Amino acid sequence: MHNRQLFLSHLAQTTDFPLMIEIEKAEGLYMYGPNGERYLDLISGIGVSNVGHRHPKVLQAMKDQMDKYLHLMVYGEYIQTPQTQLAEALVQTLPDGLDNVYLVNSGSEAVEGALKLAKRYSNRRGIISCVNAYHGSSHGSLSVGGNEIFKRAYRPLLPGISHIHFGKEEDLEDITTDTAAVIMETVQGEAGIRVASESYFKALRKKCDETGTLLILDEIQAGFGRTGKFWAFEHYGIQPDILVCAKGMGGGMPIGAFISSKEIMGHFKNDPLLGHITTFGGHPVSAAASLATIKILQEENIVELVEMKANLFKELLVHPKIKEVRNKGLLMCVAFESFEELKPIIDRAIEMGVVTDWFLFCDDSMRLAPPLVITKEEIKEACEIILKAIEYKA
Incomplete structure (x- = not known):
């Protein structure tokens, strides 16, 4: 055949x-x-x-790592140089307060981890996302997606999800003290490249601060230089509580991450311990490729x-x-x-x-x-x- x-x-x-x-x-x-x-x-x-x-620099980094080791252990147990160096490089691109990196395999998985983290940290259950948002295709990420055509065949999905219109400031009143997190693409991708104003993002940040709501920004498509800055949120004078990335991160290799503060991320360690688990997250070869990608973007x-x-x-x-x-x-x-x-x-x-x-x-x-x-x-x-x-x- x-x-x-x-x-x-x-x-x-x-x-x-x-x-x-x-x-x-x-x-x-x-x-x-x-x-x-x-x-x-x-x-x-x-x-x-x-x-x-x-x-060529991505290929060389991968070859060098393949000469050392491949998968050794589920994520988070062994000290692996590609993971630690990649985490350090990512943190160096980010403002204070985004200093703790959880490495996964894809954008959808990063969204899943971010949603769990927001619920665990806030002890709240409400999640707000946007109409025509796209955050992935697994059950949790589909739940916060904003287009019913792709969701209706898989209901029931996660409860407690509501939607606002991207860029519409009056909708921000829907964010309350019952809201665990707002998850939003910094630039809406599958909606056809929709861009909101700086004043909107500042109002969003202010409302999240007033209600104790975590702001999750999804830069799976918009990150890693795509918008003309390393991170798209840099255009708007704000920063998220949790940042989600993947796609352009790996130079062609599968990898994703969600990034927050050490204080917020620390809630995964207890009650229950192992609050989020991934077998292949931060695979050494993918991590080496990602580190090489960051260096290329920064140096060339x-x-x-x-x-x-x-x-x-x-x-x-x-x-x-x-x-x-x-x-x-x-x-x-x-x-x-x-x-x-x-x-x-x-x-x-x-x-x-x-x-x-x-x-x-x-x-x-x-x-x-x-x-x-x-x-x-x-x-x-x-x-x-x-x-x-x-x-x-x-």
């Missing part, structure tokens, strides 16, 4: 219409098929490959150039069918009239060698989240192909 047949026969499918692109190799901005096809990746595996595919002037690159996309992507381009850095959304208009454009762009996508809760808009290392020339090439795909007539 060919790979295509094996894929359809033996791998669980998530839709009836997978992209079915076969990739043999990837490097930098490009992915390559078995017959010489070349695809310019404008979605980074959905926000993962911030430093590009197979960055990548984050500082994000805004310039985003502006170049916006300058070039001008067409009557493009209704709007929304962005926070290189977390970008190109709006069209409808999904029916957009989907053939995405398909044609892929045929022409540029991979884009749409958003779960905003299917009339094209997702652009290229590796942050994309060059001006690659941006021009990509935009030229997208415009050709818009103009194409069969």
